[in-house]
Amino acid sequence: MMNAIEFRKxxxxxxxxxxxxxxxxxxxxxSIHGLIGENGAGKSTAMKVLFGIHPADSGEILIENRPVxxxxxxHAMRLGIxxxxxxxxxAGPETVLDNIILGHEPGRMFVGRARAEAELxxxxxxxxxxxxxxxxxxxxxxxxxxxxxxxxxxxxxKSQVLILDEPTAVLTPQEVKDLFGNLVxxxxxxxxxxxxxxxxxxxxxxxxxxTVIRRGETVGSRSASETDESELARMMVGREVSFTYQGDxxxxxxxxxxxxxxxVERLSIASSTEPLRDVSxxxxxxxxxxxxxxxxNGQSTLLRALSHPARHGRSWSGEYLLNGRxxxxxxxxxxxxxxxxxxxxxxxxxGLLLNQDMTENFLLGxxxxxxxxxxxxxxRAKARAVTESKIKEFDIRPPHPTVWTGRMSGGNxxxxxxARALDPGPSVLYVAHPTRGVDVGAxxxxxxxxxxxxxxxxxxxxxxxxLDELIDLCDRMLVFYNGMVRAQFxxxxxxxxxxxxxxxxxxx
Amino acid sequence: MKNSEKVRIPQSVRLFFRSLAxxxxxxxxxxxxxxxxxxxxxxxxxxxxxSSFGSGYDFGMTLFYTAYFILAGLxxxxxxxxxxxxIGGEGQLTIGxxxxxxxxxxxxxxxxxxxxxxxxxxxxxxxxxxWGAIPGYLKARRGSHEVITTIMMxxxxxxxxxxxxxxxxxxxxxxxxETIPIPEAFQLKPFALFNGAPMGELIIALAVxxxxxxxxxxxxxxxxxxxxxxxxxxxxxxxGIPAPASWLSSxxxxxxxxxxxxLVEVLGNSHRFKIGFSADYGFVGIAVALxxxxxxxxxxxxxxxxxxxxKGAGSxxxxxxxxxxxxxxxxxxxxxxxxxxxxxxxWFAGFWRRRNA
Numbered sequence: 001m002m003n004a005i006e007f008r009k010x011x012x013x014x015x016x017x018x019x020x021x022x023x024x025x026x027x028x029x030x031s032i033h034g035l036i037g038e039n040g041a042g043k044s045t046a047m048k049v050l051f052g053i054h055p056a057d058s059g060e061i062l063i064e065n066r067p068v069x070x071x072x073x074x075h076a077m078r079l080g081i082x083x084x085x086x087x088x089x090x091a092g093p094e095t096v097l098d099n100i101i102l103g104h105e106p107g108r109m110f111v112g113r114a115r116a117e118a119e120l121x122x123x124x125x126x127x128x129x130x131x132x133x134x135x136x137x138x139x140x141x142x143x144x145x146x147x148x149x150x151x152x153x154x155x156x157x158k159s160q161v162l163i164l165d166e167p168t169a170v171l172t173p174q175e176v177k178d179l180f181g182n183l184v185x186x187x188x189x190x191x192x193x194x195x196x197x198x199x200x201x202x203x204x205x206x207x208x209x210x211t212v213i214r215r216g217e218t219v220g221s222r223s224a225s226e227t228d229e230s231e232l233a234r235m236m237v238g239r240e241v242s243f244t245y246q247g248d249x250x251x252x253x254x255x256x257x258x259x260x261x262x263x264v265e266r267l268s269i270a271s272s273t274e275p276l277r278d279v280s281x282x283x284x285x286x287x288x289x290x291x292x293x294x295x296x297n298g299q300s301t302l303l304r305a306l307s308h309p310a311r312h313g314r315s316w317s318g319e320y321l322l323n324g325r326x327x328x329x330x331x332x333x334x335x336x337x338x339x340x341x342x343x344x345x346x347x348x349x350x351g352l353l354l355n356q357d358m359t360e361n362f363l364l365g366x367x368x369x370x371x372x373x374x375x376x377x378x379x380r381a382k383a384r385a386v387t388e389s390k391i392k393e394f395d396i397r398p399p400h401p402t403v404w405t406g407r408m409s410g411g412n413x414x415x416x417x418x419a420r421a422l423d424p425g426p427s428v429l430y431v432a433h434p435t436r437g438v439d440v441g442a443x444x445x446x447x448x449x450x451x452x453x454x455x456x457x458x459x460x461x462x463x464x465x466x467l468d469e470l471i472d473l474c475d476r477m478l479v480f481y482n483g484m485v486r487a488q489f490x491x492x493x494x495x496x497x498x499x500x501x502x503x504x505x506x507x508x
Numbered sequence: 509m510k511n512s513e514k515v516r517i518p519q520s521v522r523l524f525f526r527s528l529a530x531x532x533x534x535x536x537x538x539x540x541x542x543x544x545x546x547x548x549x550x551x552x553x554x555x556x557x558x559s560s561f562g563s564g565y566d567f568g569m570t571l572f573y574t575a576y577f578i579l580a581g582l583x584x585x586x587x588x589x590x591x592x593x594x595i596g597g598e599g600q601l602t603i604g605x606x607x608x609x610x611x612x613x614x615x616x617x618x619x620x621x622x623x624x625x626x627x628x629x630x631x632x633x634x635x636x637x638x639w640g641a642i643p644g645y646l647k648a649r650r651g652s653h654e655v656i657t658t659i660m661m662x663x664x665x666x667x668x669x670x671x672x673x674x675x676x677x678x679x680x681x682x683x684x685x686e687t688i689p690i691p692e693a694f695q696l697k698p699f700a701l702f703n704g705a706p707m708g709e710l711i712i713a714l715a716v717x718x719x720x721x722x723x724x725x726x727x728x729x730x731x732x733x734x735x736x737x738x739x740x741x742x743x744x745x746x747x748g749i750p751a752p753a754s755w756l757s758s759x760x761x762x763x764x765x766x767x768x769x770x771l772v773e774v775l776g777n778s779h780r781f782k783i784g785f786s787a788d789y790g791f792v793g794i795a796v797a798l799x800x801x802x803x804x805x806x807x808x809x810x811x812x813x814x815x816x817x818x819k820g821a822g823s824x825x826x827x828x829x830x831x832x833x834x835x836x837x838x839x840x841x842x843x844x845x846x847x848x849x850x851x852x853x854x855w856f857a858g859f860w861r862r863r864n865a
């Protein structure tokens with residue numbers, strides 16, 4: 001079988017940093033090829049080299065066995081390479097049709113929409129992509145449909161090789177299944193697909209061959225039928241990794257009878273983008289309560305409400321109790337004093353001061369704590385000493401409190417954010433996306449820390465877009481849909497398909 | 509410490525020397541321009557040095573200008589910590605100066621020197637502070653961009669001070685646009701050392717104030733809050749540091765410090781408020797803060813540098829044939845460019861590495 005793409009000793013440096021070193025692998029024509037590796041391993045750089053965004057420093061790339069120099073993305077597209085970026089490149093208010101034909105309008109003087117539409121309908125039919133909403137604005141489509149538009153765009157451009165960067169990150173399990181169904185049909189029609197992912201189950205389930213990259217180098221390629229999750233993980237990380245939590249899951253015998261430490265009663269938040277409607281639940285010591293849902297169904301609003309009620313003013317209605325006391329208009333400092341620890345949704349925009357060192361970041365939110373300040377002045381030496389001990393405890397690297405957090409890897413940043421949330425010894429923890437953009441090695445450490453806190457009797461509310469993570473860690477789960485709690489599951493009832501159905505608005 | 513660890517020069521010290529080198533580079537370029545203009549760079553340099561350091565009086569005048577620039581520079585550097593760009597130093601300092609003159613008029617009965625100075629200081633600080641707090645409030649409340657509002661506040665300040673100077677505080681015995689002179693008790697005595705150059709003891713007080721401010725900004729909870737807001741507004745607010753409080757307080761303090769110009773100008777120099785006393789000191793303050801890279805302590809050397817250039821400017825008119833005071837503005841500009849072109853350093857370093865690789 002012919003190779004659609006071949007990398008031969010491709011090296012790409014940025015200044016002193018080598019993102020890809022002698023990267024070599026080949027992708028067979030008409031196959032689905034998985035490209036996996038930890039964050040920062042160099043997968044995206046390799047694909048950007050292929051797509052002509054960065055020129056390679058040395059080595060060569062062959063397309064259908066012919067060496068080519070890919071100068072820029074336009075050139076790459078002409079060579080039949082197309083890419084679906086992780087964040088879609090679509091213009092929301094414009095129609096599906098206009099988005100697809102942008103830059104490739106069929107007419108000379110006029111756009112030629114009718115011709116384009118006819119052609120697209122034919123393409124959709126050929127590849128079995130069920131789609132006919134050409135005149136709808138893209139912003140009205142679901143995330144899954146938007147992704148289909150991106151794929152149609154590549155097909156319309158007659159791309160032979162389709163690169164998909166983390167395509168399943170934003171999809172429900174059902175949408176993931178549809179996506180892969182479509183990809184298989186594309187493969188059958190002779191297209192070649194390169195799938196960038198870090199979800200081993202997916203690549204194992206749908207790819208023909210898988211290439212693992214670690215620290216910019218090819219570790220090896222495996223046929224999907226001849227490998228398994230643990231081998232791939234070992235190749236990615238360089239050591240053994242466990243996927244499900246292996247440690248002690250102490251059962252709280254009387255968890256059912258424990259008094260809740262936190263309770264929300266009929267909480268509604270008016271918001272034009274992501275409202276919350278009449279949400280009630282409680283949280284007991286020693287349990288992890290998961291919050292599941294497709295992004296945008298109220299989970300973010302819930303977390304913002306619980307971590308900063310004061311900010312909501314008149315858009316807030318309902319009751320929010322911690323240890324029986326109302327906190328419906330508290331600010332983060334008051335909540336922290338009431339025993340709440342917070343790991344925000346996005347550590348880069350909400351969690352860290354990237355141009356400051358670890359000590360300064362450790363102080364964020366604790367700057368008024370009597371342990372770290374006195375008479376209006378910070379006790380920095382103390383804060384630094386504690387930061388140093390947290391660095392040891394959580395194995396944060398590089399292990400120096402003077403390192404700017406902006407220069408640390410995602411996993412280490414997250415460990416610092418978690419260490420900070422746990423420092424005051426909170427009784428309630430709100431943890432959002434603890435392992436988003438975190439490398440496999442650090443995930444274990446973070447999951448371990450969360451379970452440990454639970455076993456110590458902390459009440460934990462865990463927000464995550466990774467259903468596997470929730471299923472693995474939680475004792476109970478709330479599934480959000482359209483701003484409401486649509487269903488509740490207890491651990492014995494966890495079933496990804498049932499939960500996925502509810503996430504998509506169906507019944508359990 | 510382990511032996512293997514290299515001796516590390518603190519970042520702040522390295523940046524200081526970088527700035528110094530940048531300033532020197534800018535100055536050198538400026539002198540090159542003299543050359544093109546047909547004046548000997550050596551002559552220009554000696555005129556500048558002589559004019560600023562030549563005598564006790566000259567040095568006293570240099571310090572006098574430095575005092576303006578310290579205040580104006582701080583007024584920019586402090587809000588900068590909280591992420592705001594204060595272009596309104598000029599308005600804040602004129603309002604502060606007017607308030608100091610007003611204090612002298614209404615407090616004419618005060619006999620105690622200390623009390624008089626305290627009253628004038630408080631008036632100047634509060635007036636300048638409130639003037640600065642208005643854009644801070646608009647930013648916090650309505651999200652109005654501070655660059656626009658502070659610029660507009662400068663114009664309003666000019667109008668307000670004109671009105672008071674010409675109508676309510678006008679000196680009836682003067683044909684100039686100036687207020688009634690302040691009484692003896694309010695006046696600051698110059699050092700004998702400087703042969704009658706104005707404003708003596710204040711320069712020491714300002715240096716001490718700058719050091720204290722530096723410590724406050726670095727080590728206080730308030731300074732931390734400003735920094736957190738400036739670095740990442742949304743992270744700060746997620747963890748209980750509301751941006752509006754940081755903006756409002758930093759603009760109040762900045763305006764207040766700019767307002768202290770009233771002490772330099774009214775109490776220390778002309779003993780009354782004169783329309784147009786400021787040679788755009790408030791705007792030069794932006795350059796002072798830039799050259800100091802927003803570092804509070806760095807304001808002192810930076811302000812001194814601008815003091816030297818300001819003092820030397822007048823002499824260039826008189827003592828050279830081909831260049832005028834405009835050259836000092838060119839030099840100021842080049843110095844800012846030299847300091848601001850920080851990326852060049854990394855470029856040079858990279859170039860050097862590649863050559864020696």
